[in-house]
Amino acid sequence: MRILVVEDDAGIAGGLSATLQQRGYAVDVCGSVAAAWSALRAESFSAVLLDLGLPDLDGGELLQRLRASPAPAPGEAALPDPATPVMILTARDQVRQRIAGLDLGADDYLTKPFDVDELEARLRALLRRSAGRAAPTIRHGDLEVDPAARTVRRAGVLVDMSPREFSVLRVLLESRGRVLSRQQIEERLYSWQTAVESNTIEVHIHHLRRKLGNDRIVTMRGVGYFIPAEPAA
Structure with a gap:
């Protein structure tokens, strides 16, 4: 999952970025509303962690601008995506300030200083809701994926999986029934600073098929990959 901080x-941004990357997230950092707006117009993010006290404008301005963006037509993608989940991270801790942030369109509000474990738990909940799931685990046939523990079980048996394989599988499961191109998968998994080999996704798909079964992930030649909405009988 790709997160925009x-x-x-710089200290907070660097520490947060390093911690989230260690926990399997791709993280990009912007230090102003202008830079963040450019990023949101150019890239797709799973969620935004937004400070309010920014040097050029208040972070609430960015939130309002994002929520006012045109919604995509059915079946189309849009950048910036007005439905992108946003969690405010700020030192403004008064009740009226928290209410104002949520009423601007934030999905969650966490005051500094915060516990990183709590932040990640809230982030998982944010991502779960944005994917339309109520359950904390992702189930598909005999597969059970636990984003919190970052584990995969097949028919109840734990499957050994690298962090990147886990992330590719999660992206495909969250979009099951929909074809994702290699570029779309890369955009969801890699930050700007990460160099990606041209065959990296293909290698991860190959390893996932070996571990989970060849029919689990379908290739649509010239287009991309997908996991069927309903598992094979």
């Missing part, structure tokens, strides 16, 4: 304090 909008934070002008």
Whole structure:
């Protein structure tokens, strides 16, 4: 999952980015509203962690601008995506300030200083809701994927999986029934600073098929990959 951190304090941004990357997220950092808006117009993010006290404008301005963006037509993608989940991370801790942030369109509001474990739990909940899931685990046939523990079980048996294989599988499961191109998968998994080999996704798909079965992930030649909406009987 790719996260945009909008934070002008280099220490906070660096620590948050490093921690989330260690936990399997791809993270990009912007230090101003202008830079973040450019990023949102150019890239797709799973969620935004937004500070309010930014040097050029208040972070609430970015949130309002994002929520006012035109919604995509059915079946179309749009950048910026007005439905992108946003969690405010700020030192503004008064009740009226929290209410104002949520009423601007934030999906969650966490005050500094915060516990990173709580932040990640809230982030998982945010991503779960945005994917239309209520359950904390992702189930598909005999597969059970636990994003919190980052484990995969097939027919109840734990499947050994690298962090990147887990991320590719999660992206495909969250979009099951819909074909994703190699570029779309890369955009969801890699930050700007990450160099990606041209065959990296193909290699991960090959390993996933070996571990989960060849019919689990379908190739649509010249288009991309998908996991069927309903598992094979």
